[in-house]
Amino acid sequence: MLKGDGRLGHDLDPQDRAPQDACGVFGVWATGEDVSKLTYYGLYALQHRGQESAGIAVSEGDRILVYKDMGLVAQVFDESVLSTLRGHIAVGHCRYSTTGSSVWENAQPTLCSTAGGGLALAHNGNLINTAALAERLPPGATRSTSDTEILTALLANDANDRERSVEDAAAELLPQVKGAYSLVFMNEKTLYAARDPQGIRPLVLGRLEQGWVVASETAALDIVGAAFVREIEPGELLTIDERGVRARRFAPAEPKGCLFEYVYLARPDTTIAGRGVQSTRVEIGRRLAREHPVDADLVIPTPESGTPAAIGYAEASGIPYGQGLVKNSYVGRTFIQPSQTIRQLGIRLKLNPLREVIAGKRLVVVDDSIVRGNTQRAIVRMLREAGAAEVHVRISSPPVSWPCFYGIDFATRAELIAGSLSVEQIRDSLGADSLGYISLAELTAATTIPAGRLCRACFDGSYPIPIEEDSLGKYLLERVDA
Ligand code: SF4
Numbered sequence: 472m473l474k475g476d477g478r479l480g481h482d483l484d485p486q487d488r489a490p491q492d493a494c495g496v497f498g499v500w501a502t503g504e505d506v507s508k509l510t511y512y513g514l515y516a517l518q519h520r521g522q523e524s525a526g527i528a529v530s531e532g533d534r535i536l537v538y539k540d541m542g543l544v545a546q547v548f549d550e551s552v553l554s555t556l557r558g559h560i561a562v563g564h565c566r567y568s569t570t571g572s573s574v575w576e577n578a579q580p581t582l583c584s585t586a587g588g589g590l591a592l593a594h595n596g597n598l599i600n601t602a603a604l605a606e607r608l609p610p611g612a613t614r615s616t617s618d619t620e621i622l623t624a625l626l627a628n629d630a631n632d633r634e635r636s637v638e639d640a641a642a643e644l645l646p647q648v649k650g651a652y653s654l655v656f657m658n659e660k661t662l663y664a665a666r667d668p669q670g671i672r673p674l675v676l677g678r679l680e681q682g683w684v685v686a687s688e689t690a691a692l693d694i695v696g697a698a699f700v701r702e703i704e705p706g707e708l709l710t711i712d713e714r715g716v717r718a719r720r721f722a723p724a725e726p727k728g729c730l731f732e733y734v735y736l737a738r739p740d741t742t743i744a745g746r747g748v749q750s751t752r753v754e755i756g757r758r759l760a761r762e763h764p765v766d767a768d769l770v771i772p773t774p775e776s777g778t779p780a781a782i783g784y785a786e787a788s789g790i791p792y793g794q795g796l797v798k799n800s801y802v803g804r805t806f807i808q809p810s811q812t813i814r815q816l817g818i819r820l821k822l823n824p825l826r827e828v829i830a831g832k833r834l835v836v837v838d839d840s841i842v843r844g845n846t847q848r849a850i851v852r853m854l855r856e857a858g859a860a861e862v863h864v865r866i867s868s869p870p871v872s873w874p875c876f877y878g879i880d881f882a883t884r885a886e887l888i889a890g891s892l893s894v895e896q897i898r899d900s901l902g903a904d905s906l907g908y909i910s911l912a913e914l915t916a917a918t919t920i921p922a923g924r925l926c927r928a929c930f931d932g933s934y935p936i937p938i939e940e941d942s943l944g945k946y947l948l949e950r951v952d953a
Contacts, residue, residue, distance in 0.1 A: 493594040494579070495520035496674070496880070497691055497698045498655035499565040500662040500711045501682025507556035509684070509695045510563035514544045516694040517687050519596070519738060521567040524578035530659045531558035535589040539564075539578040559682075560662050562655045563673055564593035564890045581620050583627035588659045590627045590637065593655065594619040595649030595687055596672045597878040599938055604648065625655070638710050639663060641658040642721045645708065649936060651729075651877035653703075655685050659739065662711040669727040669935055670705030673743060676716070683711050699742070716756055725927040727935040729877060733918050734868040735776055735839045744920060749779050750913060754917040755867045756783020756837065756907060763907025764788060765835060765863045770796035770888035771852060774822070775837040780867035781837035788835075795829050795836075795854070796822045818849035830858030840868045844888040853889075863904040869911045869930045870894065877940050881929065 495517025499506045510527045526539025527549040536556055540547045544565055564579035580591040598604070605613075605621050629640035637658050651671035657864055664685040666674045670827040677684040677697030684697040692699055703709060706722035729736070732743060739749035753878045759780060770792050772781035784791035799821055819919035834854060843846055851862050870889030875881055884890040898906035911930050915922045928934045 472704045474873075485925075487809075494567065494593075495687045495691070496593045496595045496653060496655045496685075497566045497636055497683040497687070498561065498593070498657065498662050498664060499679075499695075500560050500683060501679050501684075502713075503681050504559070504679065505553075506558055506561040507553045507737075511544065511548050511553055512694050513686055513691040514565045516738070517565055517693040518544055520687060520736070521565040524575070525563070526578050526580050526593075527556055527566045528580040528582065528593075528657065529556040529558040529561040529562055530657060533588075535582060535591050535657070535659060537580055537582050537591055539580070541575055541578065547565055547903075552891050560657050560660070562591055562593045562657050562662070577617050579619060581617075581623040581820045584624045585627045585631045585637070585658070586634065587630070587827070590623060590630065590656060590658055592619065592623040592626065592654060592656035592800060595624065595653040595674075595878065596621075596667065597876060598648060598650035598652060599876055600649040613757040614819075618650070619953045622652075622654075623656075637661065638661065638708070638719070641708055642696040642719055645721045651669070651936075660712060661815050664703055664709040664711070665721070666703045666705055666707055668701075668706035668725050668893075669926070670724065671727060672736065673728070673732060673741075675702040676700045676703055676709065682932065683716055685709070687712075688737055690738045690741045693740070696900045700865075702744070707808075725935075726924045728920065728924065729754075730914065730918070730927045731840075731868070731875075731929060734914070736879070739779060744918075746919060751918055752867065753783035753786070754780035755914060756780035756785075757787035758913040758917050759837070759865055759867055759907065759909045760784040760787035762909060762913055763865055763905075765832040765905060765907075767861070767863055768834045769793045769795065769828070770835045770837060771828075773836060773846075774798040776839040777867070777927065780839065780865075781876060782833060784837050784865060790835060793828055795825055795834065797825060797852070798822055799872050816820040818846060818853060822850065822853070824853055824857035826857045829854055831860055833861040834859050835863045837865045837867060838867070841866055841870055841888060841897065842871060844897060845884055848901045861904045862902075863905045864898070864901060864907075866906070866908045868914060869908050871929050873929045873932045875929050876934065877926065877928075877936070879929070 497510050499509050499515035507529050524541045525544045528537040580593045582591045601618040613620050622659050630637045651666045653672040653674040654665045677692035679697050679701050689699050691852045705724040707724050708719045708721050733751050737748045741748050767790050770781050770785040770790050772778040854862050872889045926935050
């Protein structure tokens with residue numbers, strides 16, 4: 472049963488969700504600033520990373536207050552709530568969660584008490600040794616099985632029992648934590664940030680006039696007027712207080728940044744490794760055009776995520792670029808349940824074709840990725856109904872054939888269309904005249920990051936952090952080369 476819970480439009484079609492990122496994180500330490508409002512706007516800029524719940528923890532030096540709820544950032548917080556969240560330190564979180572009925576309990580930041588007070592933590596990523604970590608907790612320490620709750624409880628417990636500082640407890644605990652984690656956490660007086668040794672999920676440091684900001688993406692620094700300082704390094708722990716920022720390494724860096732951030736997850740106005748995501752995506756489109764040329768009259772994107780690659784494709788191919796599909800941006804951002812009649816319209820809830828642009832044309836349609844294929848199938852059908860003479864689908868990522876264990880909820884391998892079908896079979900299933908995916912080599916080259924410094928596991932099945940066989944799921948071992 473679908474809930475009108477404010478999620479984005481693709482959730483209106485439960486058969487075909489886009490890849491879901493598992494969260495955006497934001498932290499701020501600043502005197503003389505309204506830190507809860509800064510965090511609100513920071514989360515607003517990170518809303519694309521998680522639309523299911525949002526939360527902010529704040530401290531003015533003596534105690535931590537947390538407010539969190541289900542929904543979009545703008546639905547969870549209003550002026551009166553924010554005015555009660557006063558202090559000079561805050562951490563915030565927006566989440567996409569796969570859990571069903573107990574989703575509120577999984578909203579973050581999580582809060583645990585320590586001997587010295589409290590500890591609030593927000594996490595982007597996914598841990599892969601949660602069960603082993605949970606065994607280290609004393610019985611009854613937490614009832615949750617959420618990886619973030621367990622991490623918070625362990626950290627609080629370590630800081631508690633041995634009367635150590637949170638910083639020392641984190642530096643000792645984090646090397647034992649396996650998986651993807653970009654963390655922001657705080658006690659009453661100090662803000663902390665840490666990134667896993669592979670740096671799978673992004674995390675950046677910014678500077679305010681009177682303080683510091685940590686965020687998942689540079690776009691969240693821009694919105695609060697913070698200057699970009701640097702990326703937090705893989706395996707690094709930052710401690711931020713009135714003495715400034717202190718960096719400490721808890722593990723050697725083995726960088727394996729997520730390649731999918733470049734394709735789809737990050738905002739186009741974010742910068743990763745010194746290069747704007749928008750220009751990387753345009754370059755991917757150019758390379759896609761050279762790998763998969765076709766005779767056509769018009770290049771159109773699947774809005775919005777296909778737009779930069781479509782621009783690049785048009786540029787390199789010489790085929791004119793145009794807008795053939797109009798997106799209904801606000802569909803799904805409502806608490807009103809769609810009626811059965813409306814829901815049956817499927818893709819038309821989100822996209823409407825511009826018939827006068829499309830009719831009689833040979834089209835190249837550029838999209839960022841294919842997960843299950845239902846959306847692309849519906850788009851091809853819609854374009855043909857609108858009079859397109861030919862529909863050629865071009866995809867700015869290689870086939871997604873493997874699940875992600877590091878924080879992106881694609882689907883199981885059985886649900887991934889490229890997990891079992893060849894490219895020709897997928898073309899046939901979509902009803903397209905031709906189908907071309909960019910190769911992994913060309914996609915990697917477009918990022919300018921060496922292949923050895925990227926996680927590319929959902930494309931090639933090579934997981935940079937070994938996955939316990941138990942967590943592989945029954946489909947992972949049934950590899951079918953597409
Ligand atoms: S498996 Fe794919 S989505 Fe997951 S971290 Fe690696 S590249 Fe990113």
